[in-house]
Amino acid sequence: xxxxxxxxxxxxxxxxxxxxxxxxxxxxxxxxxxxxxxxxxxxxxxxxxxxxxxxxxxxxxxxxxxxxxxxxxxxxxxxxxxxxxxxxxxxxxxxxxxxxxxxxxxxxxxxxxxxxxxxxxxxxxxxxxxxxxxxxxxxxxxxxxxxxxxxxxxxxxxxxxxxxxxxxxxxxxxxxxxxxxxxxxxxxxxxxxxxxxxxxxxxxxxxxxxxxxxxxxxxxxxxxxxxxxxxxxxxxxxxxxxxxxxxxxxxxxxxxxxxxxxxxxxxxxxxxxxxxxxxxxxxxxxxx
Amino acid sequence: xxxxxxxxxxxxxxxxxxxxxxxxxxxxxxxxxxxxxxxxxxxxxxxxxxxxxxxxxxxxxxxxxxxxxxxxxxxxxxxxxxxxxxxxxxxxxxxxxxxxxxxxxxxxxxxxxxxxxxxxxxxxxxxxxxxxxxxxxxxxxxxxxxxxxxxxxxxxxxxxxxxxxxxxxxxxxxxxxxxxxxxxxxxxxxxxxxxxxxxxxxxxxxxxxxxxxxxxxxxxxxxxxxxxxxxxxxxxxxxxxxxxxxxxxxxxxxxxxxxxxxxxxxxxxxxxxxxxxxxxxxxxxxxxxxxxx
Numbered sequence: 001x002x003x004x005x006x007x008x009x010x011x012x013x014x015x016x017x018x019x020x021x022x023x024x025x026x027x028x029x030x031x032x033x034x035x036x037x038x039x040x041x042x043x044x045x046x047x048x049x050x051x052x053x054x055x056x057x058x059x060x061x062x063x064x065x066x067x068x069x070x071x072x073x074x075x076x077x078x079x080x081x082x083x084x085x086x087x088x089x090x091x092x093x094x095x096x097x098x099x100x101x102x103x104x105x106x107x108x109x110x111x112x113x114x115x116x117x118x119x120x121x122x123x124x125x126x127x128x129x130x131x132x133x134x135x136x137x138x139x140x141x142x143x144x145x146x147x148x149x150x151x152x153x154x155x156x157x158x159x160x161x162x163x164x165x166x167x168x169x170x171x172x173x174x175x176x177x178x179x180x181x182x183x184x185x186x187x188x189x190x191x192x193x194x195x196x197x198x199x200x201x202x203x204x205x206x207x208x209x210x211x212x213x214x215x216x217x218x219x220x221x222x223x224x225x226x227x228x229x230x231x232x233x234x235x236x237x238x239x240x241x242x243x244x245x246x247x248x249x250x251x252x253x254x255x256x257x258x259x260x261x262x263x264x265x266x267x268x269x270x271x272x273x274x275x276x277x278x279x280x281x282x283x284x285x286x287x288x
Numbered sequence: 289x290x291x292x293x294x295x296x297x298x299x300x301x302x303x304x305x306x307x308x309x310x311x312x313x314x315x316x317x318x319x320x321x322x323x324x325x326x327x328x329x330x331x332x333x334x335x336x337x338x339x340x341x342x343x344x345x346x347x348x349x350x351x352x353x354x355x356x357x358x359x360x361x362x363x364x365x366x367x368x369x370x371x372x373x374x375x376x377x378x379x380x381x382x383x384x385x386x387x388x389x390x391x392x393x394x395x396x397x398x399x400x401x402x403x404x405x406x407x408x409x410x411x412x413x414x415x416x417x418x419x420x421x422x423x424x425x426x427x428x429x430x431x432x433x434x435x436x437x438x439x440x441x442x443x444x445x446x447x448x449x450x451x452x453x454x455x456x457x458x459x460x461x462x463x464x465x466x467x468x469x470x471x472x473x474x475x476x477x478x479x480x481x482x483x484x485x486x487x488x489x490x491x492x493x494x495x496x497x498x499x500x501x502x503x504x505x506x507x508x509x510x511x512x513x514x515x516x517x518x519x520x521x522x523x524x525x526x527x528x529x530x531x532x533x534x535x536x537x538x539x540x541x542x543x544x545x546x547x548x549x550x551x552x553x554x555x556x557x558x559x560x561x562x563x564x565x566x567x568x569x570x571x572x573x574x575x576x577x578x579x580x581x
Contacts, residue, residue, distance in 0.1 A: 009299060009300060009328070010298065010300040010326075010457040011299040011301060011457075012299075015482065039297075039457075039460045039463075039489075040458055040485070040490075042485055045482055060367075078385070078386075080346075080384045081384070099367075099382055099384060100367060102365065102386060103385070103389060138459065140489065140492045141464075141493060141497070143429060143460055143461035143464050144460065167457075167458060168299040168300075168458070169325040169428075169456070170325045170421070170423060170424065171324075171325040171426065171428045171462075172428070173460065174424075191540055191544065192328075192331045192543055192544060193304065193331060193543060196331055197326040197328065200325070207379070207424050208379065222540050222543070222544050223544050248510055249511060251482075252510050252511035252514055253480075253481065254480075254482070
């Protein structure tokens with residue numbers, strides 16, 4: 001089962017929920033945590049894994065053999081990302097713009113383009129206190145997180161409960177992270193910003209046909225509009241974490257609820273059971 | 289004309305609340321919300337939309353079932369796994385058009401993609417340019433660039449001195465697009481280990497693109513040990529900490545009411561935010577380069 005933890009708004013407690021869930025389940029399940037927030041991966045701060053494998057992430061980018069090149073301009077014409085410019089007697093490749101689609105090398109009439117690799121990030125895997133851990137890190141200055149996210153997700157183990165920590169927002173990195181999940185847990189806070197971005201996150205999950213549920217963090221801080229929205233939209237509120245300076249302090253030190261306040265473990269186990277029921281029901285109704 | 293972008297790396301450190309207060313404090317400015325996939329600034333500034341523009345960006349492949357012979361070449365060559373069972377999944381399609389060029393029976397055509405909307409609005413604090421990326425759409429960097437272009441055009445036309453940009457979290461394409469060529473990046477962090485980790489990465493991105501940085505610590509009283517970590521980090525990096533803003537529920541209360549915290553009740557937060565704006569203003573007047581295009 002793959003559970004992604006997303007939110008729309010940043011700083012609502014995704015990583016706290018994802019890591020606390022992982023540590024609460026590790027005694028009863030095989031658990032793997034994938035940190036797909038490759039721009040700002042923070043789950044390692046909470047899980048403190050021992051990293052035993054590092055692999056660079058490459059995308060294929062074109063390299064032009066100017067001996068074979070006739071400067072016909074076909075490559076520049078077919079590149080949708082303006083990553084190749086052909087001048088008189090010279091070809092310029094802007095590899096930062098390249099998405100690695102392979103059109104230029106395939107369509108070059110002279111077969112003058114081969115592909116070389118450009119590094120854009122790194123995948124680190126290891127183990128943290130009984131949890132399998134994988135994270136991706138986008139290299140500073142790189143614009144495209146999706147190839148790194150794809151590589152992290154290739155590490156997902158079918159025999160485990162896979163928990164994915166997702167970046168904030170609703171655009172391409174979020175979609176890449178949550179697609180193929182069995183369930184999407186949306187962490188929000190009861191404020192106007194939290195609600196606005198929750199609505200967007202719910203729309204994203206629905207567009208991808210992924211069932212979702214809500215965790216309200218910092219309950220008591222703002223107003224009741226998030227709860228009203230969830231009731232109206234029939235989205236289950238699966239866990240409520242109160243606004244509490246003790247929890248905020250634990251968070252600031254990179255300590256999960258499962259470790260810092262072990263009473264919370266049973267709440268996360270119950271949360272997982274609830275997710276299991278929703279996913280199971282969905283599969284049954286789908287089959288019917 | 290000077291441009292200020294407010295960034296953080298980590299989400300939820302208080303970027304938008306600070307920008308909303310700057311909106312109330314600054315004179316002769318244009319506001320730009322560049323967090324285009326989860327925009328929140330409008331919830332406080334309550335814009336009256338004057339112009340609603342479609343944002344067409346990129347393309348998506350569409351297979352004509354009548355013409356398709358199910359040869360499978362497109363599926364084999366697509367690097368984004370966007371084609372399965374002779375259908376294109378528009379969410380995975382990156383619009384490269386490779387498939388449409390290699391289809392032996394020309395059954396695939398490329399269609400333009402409506403990726404979102406951008407708006408020019410009036411607020412009681414001045415003009416606001418903002419946007420809404422379509423759900424699960426791509427190309428947020430280009431939409432950010434459009435928002436910034438429009439903000440600059442308004443600033444030029446109306447002779448306004450400042451553009452204040454609410455930036456997105458992270459360090460990827462929309463962030464890079466929000467910070468290129470600005471006069472100053474104000475990075476808002478919080479004294480949590482995640483906040484510190486993300487501060488380091490976003491500062492590195494600013495440096496990579498040669499943008500001057502000043503740092504503000506929000507909710508500083510959550511963990512004063514971590515504040516000392518941030519201070520020593522900033523010292524090592526040669527970064528100035530411009531303000532320390534305490535945690536106060538007044539921030540959320542103001543947000544619920546939909547007003548900038550500096551216009552809510554008198555609090556240490558509003559006082560510190562005013563000092564922060566004075567400092568940022570002083571820096572931009574004295575050292576900040578003009579916005580470069």
